[in-house]
Amino acid sequence: MSAHTHVDGQLxxxxxxxxLEGRNKVLGFWLFLGGETVLFGTLFAAFLALRNxxxxxxxxxxxxxxxxxxxxxxxxxxxxSLTSVFSIQAMHKNQVKPMLIWLAVTVLLGASFLGLxxxxxxxxxxxxxxxxxxxxxxxxxxxxxxxxAHVAFGVTWITILIFQVLKKGLNTVTAPKLYVAGMYxxxxxxxxxxxxTVVYLMGKVA
Amino acid sequence: xxxxxxxxxxxxxxxxxxxVDHKKxxxxxxxxxxxxxxxxxxxxxxxxxQLWKPLNDFVSPDTYNELLTMHGTTMIFLAAMPLLFxxxxxxxxxxIGARDVAFPFxxxxxxxxxxxxxxxxxxxxxxxGAPDAGWTSYVPxxxxxxxQNHGVDYYVLGLQISGIGSLIGGINFLVTxxxxxxxxxxxxxxxxxxxxxxxxxxxxxxAFPALTVGLAxxxxxxxxxxxxxxxxxxxNVVLWEHIFWIFGHPEVYILIxxxxxxxxxxxxxxxxxxxxxxxxxxxxxxxxxxxxxxxWAHHMFTTGLGPIAxxxxxxxxxxxxxxxxxxxxxxxxxxxxxxxxxxxxxLFAVGFVPTFVMGGVTGVMLAxxxxxxxxHDSYFVVAHFHYVIVGGLVMxxxxxxxxxxxxxxxxxxxxxxxxxxxxxxFIGFHLTFFVQHFLGLLxxxxxxxxxxDGLDFNLMNLxxxxxxxxxxxxxxxxxxxxxxxxxxxxxxxxxxxxDGRTLEWSIPSPAPEYNFVQTPLVRGxxxxxxxxxxxxKGMTPAEPIGPIHMPSPSILPFVMSLGLFVTGLGLMYNFxxxxxxxxxxxxxxxxxxxxxxxGFHIEPEELQDKGVKA
Numbered sequence: 113m114s115a116h117t118h119v120d121g122q123l124x125x126x127x128x129x130x131x132l133e134g135r136n137k138v139l140g141f142w143l144f145l146g147g148e149t150v151l152f153g154t155l156f157a158a159f160l161a162l163r164n165x166x167x168x169x170x171x172x173x174x175x176x177x178x179x180x181x182x183x184x185x186x187x188x189x190x191x192x193s194l195t196s197v198f199s200i201q202a203m204h205k206n207q208v209k210p211m212l213i214w215l216a217v218t219v220l221l222g223a224s225f226l227g228l229x230x231x232x233x234x235x236x237x238x239x240x241x242x243x244x245x246x247x248x249x250x251x252x253x254x255x256x257x258x259x260x261a262h263v264a265f266g267v268t269w270i271t272i273l274i275f276q277v278l279k280k281g282l283n284t285v286t287a288p289k290l291y292v293a294g295m296y297x298x299x300x301x302x303x304x305x306x307x308x309t310v311v312y313l314m315g316k317v318a
Numbered sequence: 319x320x321x322x323x324x325x326x327x328x329x330x331x332x333x334x335x336x337x338v339d340h341k342k343x344x345x346x347x348x349x350x351x352x353x354x355x356x357x358x359x360x361x362x363x364x365x366x367x368q369l370w371k372p373l374n375d376f377v378s379p380d381t382y383n384e385l386l387t388m389h390g391t392t393m394i395f396l397a398a399m400p401l402l403f404x405x406x407x408x409x410x411x412x413x414i415g416a417r418d419v420a421f422p423f424x425x426x427x428x429x430x431x432x433x434x435x436x437x438x439x440x441x442x443x444x445x446x447g448a449p450d451a452g453w454t455s456y457v458p459x460x461x462x463x464x465x466q467n468h469g470v471d472y473y474v475l476g477l478q479i480s481g482i483g484s485l486i487g488g489i490n491f492l493v494t495x496x497x498x499x500x501x502x503x504x505x506x507x508x509x510x511x512x513x514x515x516x517x518x519x520x521x522x523x524x525a526f527p528a529l530t531v532g533l534a535x536x537x538x539x540x541x542x543x544x545x546x547x548x549x550x551x552x553x554n555v556v557l558w559e560h561i562f563w564i565f566g567h568p569e570v571y572i573l574i575x576x577x578x579x580x581x582x583x584x585x586x587x588x589x590x591x592x593x594x595x596x597x598x599x600x601x602x603x604x605x606x607x608x609x610x611x612x613x614w615a616h617h618m619f620t621t622g623l624g625p626i627a628x629x630x631x632x633x634x635x636x637x638x639x640x641x642x643x644x645x646x647x648x649x650x651x652x653x654x655x656x657x658x659x660x661x662x663x664x665l666f667a668v669g670f671v672p673t674f675v676m677g678g679v680t681g682v683m684l685a686x687x688x689x690x691x692x693x694h695d696s697y698f699v700v701a702h703f704h705y706v707i708v709g710g711l712v713m714x715x716x717x718x719x720x721x722x723x724x725x726x727x728x729x730x731x732x733x734x735x736x737x738x739x740x741x742x743x744f745i746g747f748h749l750t751f752f753v754q755h756f757l758g759l760l761x762x763x764x765x766x767x768x769x770x771d772g773l774d775f776n777l778m779n780l781x782x783x784x785x786x787x788x789x790x791x792x793x794x795x796x797x798x799x800x801x802x803x804x805x806x807x808x809x810x811x812x813x814x815x816x817d818g819r820t821l822e823w824s825i826p827s828p829a830p831e832y833n834f835v836q837t838p839l840v841r842g843x844x845x846x847x848x849x850x851x852x853x854x855k856g857m858t859p860a861e862p863i864g865p866i867h868m869p870s871p872s873i874l875p876f877v878m879s880l881g882l883f884v885t886g887l888g889l890m891y892n893f894x895x896x897x898x899x900x901x902x903x904x905x906x907x908x909x910x911x912x913x914x915x916x917g918f919h920i921e922p923e924e925l926q927d928k929g930v931k932a
Contacts (some may be wrong), residue, residue, distance in 0.1 A: 114652060127784060132497065132498075134739060136420040136421065136493050136497055136498075137498060138423075138494040139493050139496060140421060140489050140490070140492075143492050143493065143523055144489055145525045147485060147489070147524065148526065148527065148528070150523075150524050150525075150527040150528055151527035151528075151530055152530045154527065154530075154532070154561060154564070155531055157560075157561075158531065158535060158546065158561070161557050162545075162546065162552065162554060162557070163553055164552065165545075165551070165552025165554075167551060167552055167554070195511045223798070225813065229439055231519035240699055243543075243544060244543040244544060244545065244551075245544070245545075245551075246545055246551050246552050247545040247546065247548070247551055247552035247553045247554070249544055249545070250538065250539075250544035250545045250551065250553075251546065254534070254538060254544070254546075255534065261712045269911075272908065272911055272912070273911075276911070276912060280914075289911070304863055
């Protein structure tokens with residue numbers, strides 16, 4: 113039951129679920145992601161209700177969105193999900209160094225996604241699509257911005273975890289943290305898939 | 319290595335600020351929730367004093383709007399939910415044979431975010447006006463066009479912060495109940511109160527994020543000039559109604575389900591009978607929880623969604639009467655043939671049953687969409703929801719407090735004063751709200767600060783006000799009871815009602831810090847009752863005596879929530895402070911992540927039957 117009863121040097125096969133604390137953390141995080149699903153679901157609903165309220169003279173979604181740029185961002189974020197899987201696989205094999213490298217790659221990809229998104233938002237504001245322009249613009253920036261804030265939080269979180277593992281090593285305390293951070297990262301990715309479809313593809317075609 | 323950690327143990331105020339013990343957090347919820355209950359009750363009495371005669375000018379129309387808004391908001395979010403969380407914290411881990419909740423630190427964080435959110439909301443009284451757009455805060459009334467002061471900002475931010483507490487509290491109870499049950503405590507052996515806490519937590523998890531988004535959208539509209547609800551720029555005011563009630567309707571089941579659980583425990587204990595139809599009770603609870611998400615638009619029948627939508631939501635709403643009826647009959651059949659003891663707790667429980675049925679009947683009346691056009695926004699609605707919330711939930715809380723008080727504090731509440739609380743509160747309640755059905759049918763509108771003379775409203779409003787004062791007296795009697803009981807020696811037995819059926823009555827009153835010296839082995843439903851019937855003295859232990867691992871106390875939950883409080887104020891007045899507040903909160907999160915909590919161990923020789931000091 114205590115957090116540190118493993119035999120030194122031997123990590124259990126699934127270190128994230130080796131302790132009750134770890135199992136609690138993983139289950140609690142699944143439930144948290146359930147709540148997050150409702151959160152983003154509501155944001156999507158609000159966006160869908162308001163996305164045609166562009167207002168006179170404001171740029172429409174067809175004029176704004178550049179699928180090339182968004183496609184690149186999507187590619188980067190989806191790849192980062194893959195690299196986070198690699199890091200968890202390395203963790204399960206108790207290979208700390210590859211695990212850290214893949215985590216670092218994930219962070220870099222997440223940060224470049226954020227960079228692209230910030231550039232995108234600047235570009236839109238420049239085109240006259242500000243936060244207060246219309247109901248469409250408010251709901252667009254809120255939905256995509258909530259996602260962006262989640263990415264920023266994830267990038268910071270995983271960075272902190274990398275330094276923790278460097279200091280404390282991989283053990284039954286740090287393993288659940290890495291595992292739930294991985295779950296979080298996948299969740300962000302899934303949300304983006306929906307954003308890409310509902311916001312960008314439907315906005316371009318509609 | 320395993321036992322090497324020494325942890326600083328605080329005492330006095332610091333103990334309460336840093337505690338992660340679910341029993342102490344339960345007491346904190348009780349004190350804070352009780353305080354807000356008194357505040358909301360005072361607001362209610364001021365409302366009734368304004369309405370005791372026609373064309374009264376006891377309070378101004380503006381003040382009346384503030385009182386009305388704050389009464390509803392305070393009672394729902396800051397009194398009812400925390401009082402339920404108080405009982406859930408104090409009792410659920412004991413009922414499943416756990417030493418603590420799954421996330422003790424998060425549990426403390428949940429309390430402090432609720433507390434600071436509630437304080438933030440009430441700070442508005444002193445800074446130029448409380449929220450005044452009703453507890454539902456409908457737009458455009460709540461938009462900057464019509465609510466120009468900071469009142470609604472306090473509503474949005476205060477509820478957002480306290481909502482975090484509810485959400486993480488819900489997750490905590492879900493994980494606790496799924497992962498931390500004692501050996502043998504299968505799901506279908508769990509006490510009914512634990513079951514309802516479980517379903518309520520699931521509802522919290524899936525309902526509160528919708529409110530989070532609604533409040534965020536309203537906040538962005540008000541503080542950053544977004545256009546979610548600004549019709550001139552393409553916003554949509556009906557969107558707010560949908561989002562609010564997608565949260566708001568599950569919210570009323572979040573409130574009432576744990577009360578159902580309390581009533582089940584109390585009635586079964588004092589009828590000295592196994593709860594009738596236990597598995598149908600569990601199923602009915604799940605069904606109510608599920609249907610609770612399908613009926614939100616019955617709050618919007620007059621919005622104009624059309625006959626198809628209204629019919630569907632009307633039928634779905636009426637369906638809820640079926641599982642609720644199952645519960646009512648199960649309680650009646652539990653009492654049937656039992657040797658019933660009318661303790662104060664049981665009086666509240668028995669009084670609950672007919673009262674709640676009356677609220678349920680008016681609920682079905684309101685669910686008929688065409689008829690609702692007549693009832694809508696009248697005192698009939700006010701009577702209905704007070705019958706289910708006060709007559710249901712508050713009676714349930716009173717029953718639970720009288721029942722579990724010895725387990726929380728080691729002292730039995732005075733039975734005579736308890737019965738006096740019941741009779742004054744019960745009679746006062748029916749005086750206040752029964753007549754409001756008829757006021758509504760006569761056409762008296764809710765939420766309006768006064769009424770004309772000569773409309774036949776006068777006498778019934780007077781009766782209602784007298785009833786409200788009687789309820790106030792009942793509450794004061796309860797407070798007197800608490801103080802009187804405090805002065806008595808702490809001598810409650812493990813099983814003070816002598817008919818305890820569930821695990822919490824197998825351990826000392828109040829429960830020691832570690833709850834169970836040895837985790838019990840559960841051999842059936844009503845675990846303790848089963849051992850009693852088999853002639854055993856207590857529970858069979860499932861493990862040898864050994865050192866018990868405990869989590870360390872921490873000040874971080876308090877500081878983290880304080881940071882959110884500063885952020886809330888900063889968003890209204892000065893963004894620099896908002897940034898500082900966020901830095902405090904995220905800084906605490908960083909510290910929590912970086913410094914591991916190894917906890918500490920209580921060694922076998924330290925184990926003794928001493929309880930938490932209250």
